[in-house]
Amino acid sequence: MLLDKRKIGNTSLRVDSLGFGCASVGNLYRMLSDQDACDVLNQAWEKGFRHFDTAPHYGQGLSERRVGDMLRSRGESDYVLSTKVGRILKPAGYAKERHGFRSTMPFDIEYDYSYDGVMRSFEHSLQRLGLDRIDILYMHDIGSVTHGDAHELLFDQAMTGGYKAMDELRQQGVIKAIGLGVNEYQVCEQALEHGDWDCFLLAGRYTLLEQEALHSFLPKCEQRNCSIIIGGPYNSGILATGTRKVSEPYYNYAPAPQNIINKVAKIEAVCDEFGLPIAAAALQFPLAHPCVASVIPGVGKAKMIQSTLDLFNADIPAEFWQSLILQGLISDSSPIPKAK
Template identity: 70%
Template sequence: MSQFQQRSLGNTHIQMDSLGFGCAPLGNLYQQVENRDAEAVLSQAWNAGFRYFDTAPHYGQGLSERRLGDVLRPHLGQDYLLSTKVGRLLKPAGYAKERHCYHSPMPFDIHYDYSYDGIMRSFEDSIQRLGLDRIDILYMHDIGEVTHGDANEAYFKEAMSGGYKAMDELRSQGLVSAIGLGVNEYQVCEAALEHGDWDCFLLAGRYTLLEQESLHSFLPKCEQRNCSIIVGGAYNSGILATGTKTKGTLYYDYGPAPETVIEKVRKLEQLCEEFELPLAAAALQFPLAHPAVVSVIPGMSNERRIQQTLDLFSHDIPNEFWQTLRQRQLVEEATPLPCDS
């Protein structure tokens, strides 16, 4: 049974845990994880009370889905939520040491396909890789200019016509319970709102302690339409977890952090030091103060990180910290904060 507070997902019957488990690291993102270690961390997560798991075909080119399915299969019939993504088909490509930032992935490469047939094929392939009898939430993955550049206009048109039609049919037939987008750009989610009835968006890195631009128009529209937000990338690719005083490269948005970002993190870090609390705890708890946000899903690659995440998530943060955060203009003025409730 889940130990976390649950929130309603959009207009669906789904009750989602406020803390979920992101499975990208279990596809060997940036570093290799052995099969036995992947099984151990997922089993530990289950025993610790995690019941929402998010994966994707892209994570290790099928590896994360296979590993997650193997651990969840003994729990069939029990109360858990599973989300995966569509939009990438996997084609045989031979073994490789590294592919798309994933080390020792499955021997496939990706082919983007947001058509009706492509989405249906992607859904069916995921069911087979997972070896499970259901997928609860289906996200259209990485539609947007960051991924597709100049080709995005054509991809987006196809995704909002044939791709959306397929996802809507899967939902209508009860094969999935909710549909949405899983992306790194709030702008493409805002555009998608004009093309379909979406239940939720998994938004990575665009509503965090570090940046709140999505507050200006996108998040209010989600509130109006009762479309829920699941926050991925709450640490903005690492800099809000490590802070600025660690040795080595500081990462933001999947690359080295620019100086402007580092300087803002230094100010956040200084405030946290004044209150003697971890920067990562504030970063993890921050998004859930927004009424549209139902869950935050950090990635965890080892058993130590599970307990560390639980400690950060439950860390007591005084209202005075959040009030000072606003007074020093370290967040946008209209940002909802935990001290407001």
């Protein structure tokens, strides 16, 4: 299957508009055997996925190892791989569940957004991946949601030392693009004042469920030709499962609060009228925005790869989006996808 390719910022890099988010193969929420992880990654490759996003954080190195093994085994270079910096893995002497990752890797995480920390993290990633190249490097989870009171200090470190390291790697041609990988658009907006970023991986904050980023952040990205890659397009679950078929729908990595369940239920009612799965609308909606280069859902089962492609390619009539706008369920300033 051929996916359309979109350019990243002012770089020469082009990514598929549908990518594969590799937190799942870092054992997010549940243990995946090596065989199951290998199956889902191979199935993704065989069905045509060529844009993969991973991070040291995803299973404390497990996701990078698994993705690297799959890519190396293919012996082809025609893919785009992103990983992240900002967390150094330190030997812990034991494995335990950390931040929802049920990984068996015996490492703890230490935040480090300094020049040396970024360079070290980049080298460690290449070695865990067993690959000689990374295409996009994101500064991971800088922002007050992750760091609370320590945010200001770490942000200063990141925008000086960390940025300098990333910019140097880009200027040397070692990587092709740099950005932030975060769950809050506000910190991306702040970062725009400090550096020349090619793209932002924004998770959960420009989706079928929430469009606050439309007001000031996305227009600034448009002005600067900075691309957006949409992580967590299902808002970590609820926009894929809906509210009815699961006992506990997930939103933002936790059981969804009632106000979110109520809003998603209203969107589902419109989907029912048009005979559409909500997940199809969730995958297609963000790509209508001119800044958005790609959506990268998390898929943890090989059998769901084909259904993800079917959702991505489903025909959605313009009347569906108009109906969501008329009912106030998406912003009336949202660009809406063209009918196929």
